[in-house]
Amino acid sequence: MNILVCITHVPDTTSKIQFTDNNTKFDSTGVQFIIGPYDDYALARAVELRDQTGGKLTVLNVGLAESDPTLRKALAIGADEAIRVNSEPKDSFFVAKQIAHYAKEGGYDLILMGRESIDFNGGMVHGMVGELLGMPSFSPVMKLDIEGSTVKMAREIEGGKEMLEASLPLIAGCQEPIAEWKIPNMRGIMSARTKPLNVVEPVSDETQAVATQYQLPPAKGAVKLVDKDHVEELVKLLKNEAKVL
C-alpha cells in the first residue's frame, strides 16, 4: 500500500506569536519550527500502517527551502521519501491544488494529514483534496485501522465519536489518539540523510482567500484575586462585574 502524508512546517506550540512589516508578516525571529502536531499523529499512524502492510510512505510539504529540515525529520521518523512543492503555502485552496496534483501522479491508496494546521487552523485541505480527487474524506479521525479492503475509523464529533467504515482510497485528517508520536532514533536520523527529497514546482498559482493583515488580541488586564475564605465575593464579581452568570 502506498501512503502519502502531507505535513505542515509550523511554529512550535510554545512560540510567542508576533508580526512584522506593519503586521503583514509572521515574525519568525527566535521561533522554532516543527512538524504540525496533528500531522505528526498522521505520520506516526502512517509509519505503523506501512510497517504492517508494506509499500511506500511519502511525505509532502508545500513550502520553501526552510521546510527541508522538517521533511528530513519526517524521513527520520520513518517516511521513505519526501516531496517539497517549492512555494509558500499561499492559502488552503492553493495548497490543496498542489497536493491533489502530486497525489494523483503518485496514485496513493491512502492520504493522511493533520486535522488542521496550527498556524491558520483552517482544517479544510483534506476535504478540498478529497473533492478535487473524487475521494471520500474524513476528519477529525482519531482511530484508523485497515482490515482487508475495509478501513475502520472513529471520527470525533461534539461530545463523542462516530464509528465509520469506508473503502480505499480515502483521505483522513487525523488527530490524537490515532497513534503515539514517534521520536526519531539515531538510525532513522542517519538514514534520513540519504533518502530522496524531491523538490518540485507548483502546478497552479490560483488563490481564493489570502491573509493580508495580522492583529494580536488586546492585552489581558491583571487577575483579580479573591480570598479563599470569601468565595461569595467571586460569585458577586461574576454576576455584577463580568456579567457572565
Place this chain on the structure above:
Amino acid sequence: MSILVYIEHAEGKVKKTSLEAVSFANALSAKTGEGDVVALALGTIGQDELAAVGKAGAAKVLHAADDRLTAGVIQAHASALAQAFEKVGAKTVVLAKSSLGDAVAARLAIKINAALVSNVVELPDTSAGYKVKRSIFTGKAFAETEVSTENKILAIKKNAVDLKTDGSDAVVESFDVSLSDSDFASKITSTERATGEVLLPEADIVVSGGRGLKGPENWGMIEDLAATLGAATGCSKPVSDIGWRPHHEHVGQTGVKVAPSLYIAIGISGAIQHLAGVNSSKCIVVINKDPEAPFFKAADYGIVGDAFEVVPKLNEALKAEL
C-alpha cells in the same frame, strides 16, 4: 438572491451554534443586501423545530427529510448543500464551525468554486473588496483575509455574533435532493455521544479540572459545580492522556477549543498548550493552590487555595445566588 445557511441538529434539536450562524447570515444580509436567509436542514427533524429557526433570522428552511441524511455523512451533505446553493441562487453560504461543518464545507468549496474562510469572528468588511477577520494561531492572533472569488463560504466561530431571538417563524419547505450511491459509500456504523449533558464545544460555561484533582474519583465536585452552573465539563491534556477523563473532554491546543462566556479552571497549571484552547473565553476563573501557576496570568479572576476546600464552598455560594 439569498444567503444559504447549513443547519446541524442532534437529538431532534437544532444546534445553538447553527442558530448563531443563522443570526450571522441575517446580519450579513442586512449589510450586503443579499436577500433572505434560507437554511438547509438534512435528515429527520420536527417541522416545529425547523420553523423556530426563523427566530434567529431565517425566512425559509429547506428540509431534505431523507433519513439517510440524519447522520453526518460528509459526502452526501456536501452534495445536498451544493444542490441547495444552486436552487436558491446564493453567492454566500454560512455555517457554524464544527466537526461535521468543517468536513462538509471543504468539499462544498470545491463543488461551488467558493473561497472558504474558517473561524470567522465578525461580519466581513465590504467597503473595499471583501475582507474577513478570522481567528488564527489557535486564538492567539487574528488575520484579515481578502477573498477574491464571487462565491464564498464563511465558517463562523462561536460567539462571533449575538444570537437573534426575535424573528418570526420560518416557512418550512420540503427539498428534494438527488443523491447517488457514491454519496453514501462510507457507512456510519455507530455513534457514541454523551447524552443529556451540555456539549463542551458549544457550552456557554465550562468547568475544567486538571491533575491537581489527584484522581478520577474526585471528579464529583467538578460535575456538581457544572450541574449548578448548567456547564459542560472539560479537562487538561494530562488528565485525558492518563485516562481519567474521555478524550472529547480534553481542552487545549490539540484538543477541543472552547469559547464560552465563563471558563473555570480547577487544579490546572495553565501550560501554553492548554491556554491555546481557552483563550477565546470571555471570562476566565482560575482556582489553584500554587500562587505561581502560570494560568493566573491569563485569568480574569483567581482564588489561591486548595480545590478540595474551595470548590464545594463555591458551589454552595453559587447555589445560594442562582
